[in-house]
Amino acid sequence: MESAKHAGDVAVAVSRSYGAEVMFTLSGGHVFPLYDGAVHEGMRIVDVRHEQSAVFAAEATARLTRRPGLAVLTAGPGITNGVSGVATAHFNGSPVVVMGGRAPKSRWGSGALQEMDHPPLFESITKLAFTGGGADSIGQDVEMAFRTAIAPHRGPVFLDFYMDHLFSPAPEHEAETLTPSPLEPDPDTLAGIARLLAGAERPVLVLGSDVWMDRAEDAARDFAESLGLPVVPNGQGRGILPAGHRLLATRARGMAFTQADLVIVAGTPLDFRLAYGMFGGRDGAPQAKVVHLADAPSQLATHVETAAAAAGDLSVLFWGLSAACIEAGVTPRSFESWTDRLAEASAAAVAGDAELLASDADPIHPMRIYGELNRVLADDAVVIGDGGDFVSYAGKYIEQRRSGCWLDPGPYGCLGTGLGYAIAARIARPSSQVVLLLGDGAAGFSLMDVDTMVRHRLPVVMVCGNNGIWGLEKHPMQMLYGYDVAAELQPQCRYDQVVTALGGGGELVTSPKEIGPALRRAFDSGVPYMVNIATDPQVAYPRATSGI
Template sequence: MDKHAGDIAVAVSQAYGVDTMFTLSGGHVFPLYDGAVHENMRILDVRHEQSAVFAAEATARLTRKPGLAVLTAGPGITNGVSGVATAHFNGSPVVVLGGRAPASRWGSGALQEMDHPPLFESITKLAFTGSGADAIGQDVEMAFRTALAPHRGPVFLDFYMDHLFSPAEERATETLAPSPLEPDPDRLAEIARLLAEAQRPVLVLGSDVWMDRAEEAARDFAEEFRLPVIPNGQGRGILPAGHELLATRARGLAFGQADLVIVAGTPLDFRLGYGWFGGKDGAPLARVVHLADAPSQLATHTGLSGSAAGDLSMLFWALTQACATAGVTPRPDWTEKLREAATSAIAADADLLESDADPIHPMRVYGELNRQLDDDAVVIGDGGDFVSYAGKYVEPRRPGNWLDPGPYGCLGTGLGYSIAARIARPSSQVVLLLGDGAAGFSLMDVDTLVRHNLPVVMICGNNGMWGLEKHPMRMLYGYDVAADLQPQARYDQVVTALGGGGELVTKPSEIGPALQRAFDSGVPYLVNIATDPEVAYPRTTTGV
């Protein structure tokens, strides 16, 4: 069979581990679909292009292989921009292949003629147009190699339509893995010295620890030197729920009184107070060490006492050796202080997790959910206040099983993430936590779950408002505008209309049985829970 350029693009993608193409149909990219049929690649079509990119991104984050989205020209591609931006902020290796009006008609006003790469230059590692049918294999190889090289991130590549339809010669694909960057031993020795001097150290483990396959090395390092750990993003679960070193519930005390904070695999952004720690209850400001997978990720906006870049597995193993040489010893008094604080915080919350308050307190939802989650459950958060509670009260038992939008904070990720999670983890529970605001961005893609037989349990915390905006606006101005949604809107009926299952819950006692029905249903199922609109997640930091 003669090969066309679409065949070659798909074959190269498969060589890099891609087995699913996420897309929404469009004529500019038909040869890529034809190539997927020829090469037996799964095509997963969605109802909005943003879901295709979000699904590709979640695939990358769950499998630690590149994700692939294929978008048709013009609006198909612009609809995917927020997904690409999210992948950029999360450091997710996603390749987006786009269609483009024909070269033979370029400049004459062809349908959806648009120069796409400039739109993506600031949110990708590379954005470019293929140079021709004969070079398509080389161009796609470049896209995947670039996406996978540290620091990982998205790449956009579009093709002129007539080039995609053209014959092309098959060529051998060299899937060259990027050479691991070895950390500087002198920098590690300095970090070990700082840790040896510290009395109140804290270790933060972020998403890149998981993405770099460094979870075992990081856990061994923490356990060897008895370091309290606060996980961030996909670092959640590296120390499982209940681990004695897990200091999530003592976060305020840990960050407020620490004299050394080692932050690994995540930026020093608003989620971590921009890198300012210590200073609480008379404690001095903490020294800060930043560990990253690439030099470009090391913080430059705040003073660091130490830093190192490199493959994070290699880095943690080498740092363990350096700390042993430096004579680092555990600080049991500090570790015990944080453990007691965490235990007290858990005990203090017990009543709300069992609350019979009517209207329903959001915490009661998580008290019920935690009893039904398996150890390997994948939990996805897409929302504001409602999902903030999840970040505090749902503690994964394994790494790589938590997904949220990340620092870009883009709502609407949930359905795309759920599609990918059900494919990547076919035997696990997949639970999507939706705010009622977030539900409006992507709930139509329940149709995708139904058509492709992808059962997911969706839990909607429905307080009839944009809670993350309504309460702060009231506080600032004494009033609020543009913050109300329809009270108890029947999002569950949207799901049933699309072929799934669902129900509305208005009483605390109904939550547990409704969740059980959802898990037992074997279909996409939404439990629509009416929560108290007067309850706001207690925030102590902002993103400004």
């Protein structure tokens, strides 16, 4: 039965029933009924300055709240501007629903403004991309989009609507909002993994982003602690074991991966970040056996031979493995000497870094920035990385004290995520510090969205490592060719003045002794504030091409 509601009202009401609380968008006439629906349904609207930031903000919302994020994009260029954000959500397994406008059905094929068939653009980077059937089916269409996005393995869904359908009356829709049934792992496979652990001497457990997204962080920590397994976190797996934990092997990562005889990788792909799943094999030692655990069968590695693989709800997987390991007689004593060796290597690495973390070198060494930043970060600070070399240092020297407090672009490596991520983080975590780490290259992609932060009163501390180059490209080109091209940026460019001009605050820092006071001013300011720090362009992050 038809009601007085239009299709935009129904679409937003269904979105809210699935936990979407904020609509990220950039104003466009094709989607006005969705805005009207947000007003009627009490959904917050945050309008940005570039559509990529809307999708990045929706993705960060999903990753921080573990509820689906929502972005609304107008037709044509509004939607094509969001493609990189959707691709990033695809590679990160983020449950994001992107709703798009579409030229009117009544004019389709006659050359209406921004007439374009959008779903084919998204077919390879979404779980589902489709056009709504009409005003009468809009409730079912939106429900299908959200159900698909949150089902394992999570990911983005694109749905567009003909403009005239959105403006039309639509029947109310009572969404069922069913929780996907957990996928149960095979008990025999878990028993086999337990036997592998029983026979191992040097195991390592890798905890990836899907452990956090699957709400399995407590089960994962219990599993690691009950067996005394050294842990290397990856992505949003950071913080599941807090900084300083005796089993945390982040600072001994190279030793852990090259000397391990068994590596259990949970909740992340065996991609370039993890040496494509090729561990061990150094100094005459055999290759390590690899076990892959994922939330869905589609995520299990096929490019490398694994000793075992299991898919299912990751909490259930860890609980089942714990029980199987007790049956197999695995205890923390089995790995004490290995854990002690890694702890010693970690302590030595920390001691070896102390000088650079406090360095008074001029120009500023990037590590000095992290030495200062670690002194002022709260336990629940949300730290966001958007950059190359500068953010690589953050991944090494900032260790989270709580889970769910780290965001980076993930394996797709898309620069420009930072402002959208920071906008979402400030909304999702209103009482926490939000720190955005920007390389000067990355700053050029999205800095205009400081205006969004100012208009919506979203204070964020931005720290820009400004070395005046594309460091991730310049140094390798010099090594390969003896010269570089297309790798220079303006030295000491005043990105802080851009922030100030847009209504925030900021300053340029050129002395290491100025870093700490500048950071404190930034946190005290109550506005979007950039600490723009001139760093040494000759310093390159010591990167290993193997992913180890």
